[in-house]
Amino acid sequence: MSEPLVPPQVDLRDFAFMPLDVSRLRVSAIVDSISGEEFRAAILLWCASWHQVPAGSLPDDPRQLSKFAGYGRVVAEWEKVAEGALYGWVKCSDGRWYHPVIAEKAIEAWEKKSEYTERSAARTERAKAAAEAKWGEREPTAAQTRSQRLAEARERGKHTNEEWQVLLALFDNACVRCSASDKVVKDHITPIYQGGSDAIENLQPLCPSCNSSKGPDRTDHRSKAFPNWRESFDKEMSLRAPAETPAKRGEMPAARLLKGTGTGNRPDKETLRIAAREPRDRVPDDIEIWARNLVPGDQPVSVVADVTPIRALLREPGITQPDVEAGIAAFLAKSRKRAMNWDDFERWIRTAAKERIAGTPRARPGARGELPAAIRAPDPEKIRRGLFILACEHFRGRWSDGWSNMTRPGHPDCTTPEDIIEEARLAVELERNTDLQRAERQYAYAS
Numbered sequence: 001m002s003e004p005l006v007p008p009q010v011d012l013r014d015f016a017f018m019p020l021d022v023s024r025l026r027v028s029a030i031v032d033s034i035s036g037e038e039f040r041a042a043i044l045l046w047c048a049s050w051h052q053v054p055a056g057s058l059p060d061d062p063r064q065l066s067k068f069a070g071y072g073r074v075v076a077e078w079e080k081v082a083e084g085a086l087y088g089w090v091k092c093s094d095g096r097w098y099h100p101v102i103a104e105k106a107i108e109a110w111e112k113k114s115e116y117t118e119r120s121a122a123r124t125e126r127a128k129a130a131a132e133a134k135w136g137e138r139e140p141t142a143a144q145t146r147s148q149r150l151a152e153a154r155e156r157g158k159h160t161n162e163e164w165q166v167l168l169a170l171f172d173n174a175c176v177r178c179s180a181s182d183k184v185v186k187d188h189i190t191p192i193y194q195g196g197s198d199a200i201e202n203l204q205p206l207c208p209s210c211n212s213s214k215g216p217d218r219t220d221h222r223s224k225a226f227p228n229w230r231e232s233f234d235k236e237m238s239l240r241a242p243a244e245t246p247a248k249r250g251e252m253p254a255a256r257l258l259k260g261t262g263t264g265n266r267p268d269k270e271t272l273r274i275a276a277r278e279p280r281d282r283v284p285d286d287i288e289i290w291a292r293n294l295v296p297g298d299q300p301v302s303v304v305a306d307v308t309p310i311r312a313l314l315r316e317p318g319i320t321q322p323d324v325e326a327g328i329a330a331f332l333a334k335s336r337k338r339a340m341n342w343d344d345f346e347r348w349i350r351t352a353a354k355e356r357i358a359g360t361p362r363a364r365p366g367a368r369g370e371l372p373a374a375i376r377a378p379d380p381e382k383i384r385r386g387l388f389i390l391a392c393e394h395f396r397g398r399w400s401d402g403w404s405n406m407t408r409p410g411h412p413d414c415t416t417p418e419d420i421i422e423e424a425r426l427a428v429e430l431e432r433n434t435d436l437q438r439a440e441r442q443y444a445y446a447s
């Protein structure tokens with residue numbers, strides 16, 4: 001008698017489906033060898049055997065076989081078909097019936113199941129290991145919530161919101177790992193669960209996706225994204241520090257002193273100096289209009305019409321709006337040449353910023369103190385002219401993506417007055433016709 005065809009542990013009771021080798025069955029001798037009634041009983045036995053343990057076996061018990069084959073307790077009826085229904089089954093040494101084909105399918109299914117179980121066990125193991133690496137030795141307990149851990153981290157070091165804002169600005173509000181500009185989150189480089197602090201030294205902006213896939217990675221991506229970031233950061237913070245941490249230095253916030261509240265003392269020279277250094281909003285909302293007013297009407301507008309370079313400059317730590325005003329004014333006052341390109345401006349703006357930071361502005365018109373009146377007060381006529389020029393560029397088909405949609409005729413966000421748009425449209429039409437006439441004239445001369 002042969003050994004059981006299926007190992008005893010093969011249990012497929014959670015397998016609802018049994019594979020049926022259709023091409024094999026169709027050419028099988030069983031089809032011609034047994035009656036329809038026997039065949040029906042045979043099929044029911046195959047199905048029953050699939051959920052026996054071991055799978056693919058049947059007990060050698062007429063009462064049970066009768067039930068499996070659909071005859072219930074009427075064992076006598078079962079016994080009439082038993083021989084045909086058990087066609088192909090072999091009795092093995094454990095006293096059970098085995099069908100070689102079903103046994104084969106059962107073992108295949110069992111192997112797949114074990115493989116899957118091993119894989120998912122390995123997955124669970126890996127996930128556990130990763131969690132341990134991230135959260136430390138201990139599993140996080142309900143008692144030790146995130147906020148408690150954060151409180152511990154803060155004891156090791158704190159950061160101010162301003163520090164975080166400056167850091168964000170340094171990295172353009174983008175993820176330092178992949179540069180995505182999704183809504184970035186604070187990432188603790190050394191996780192707070194592993195003793196990392198909440199100080200700015202341990203924080204980097206990451207996009208939610210980089211943050212969630214970080215795992216045990218403790219890489220400080222900041223220096224990769226911006227090698228001298230620390231230097232720029234410190235410089236920027238030192239500009240803000242006196243107003244931000246008055247208690248440390250025994251000073252009142254400069255702004256409050258200037259408003260006459262606080263100690264009631266009149267602000268001294270030093271306080272005024274600090275107040276003057278307080279940075280304004282880096283990139284103004286009305287940057288387009290502001291930029292256009294930096295340059296008199298007879299200068300090529302294109303230098304300030306595309307505000308992208310100004311925007312970039314204002315995002316650099318240490319360069320403020322007054323620096324841009326001062327630099328451009330100084331250039332225009334000093335230079336006889338027309339401002340033809342942005343580089344001329346940029347050099348002077350940087351100089352103005354350096355001098356302001358060093359506290360040693362040279363006596364030069366516009367560098368510090370008095371700005372030319374044209375620059376300080378927005379001139380409505382100049383604004384209209386700027387809008388007109390931009391509208392013309394639109395109708396000429398020379399629109400630049402760097403320009404604000406608020407100034408683009410036909411755009412839903414456009415705020416340029418209708419009369420200016422109409423004027424620009426007519427002007428460009430005239431321009432085209434003139435060009436056409438000129439071209440025709442030329443053609444006439446040529447021929």
Ligand SMILES: [Zn+2]
Nearest residue numbers: 175178207210
């Ligand atoms: Zn990222």
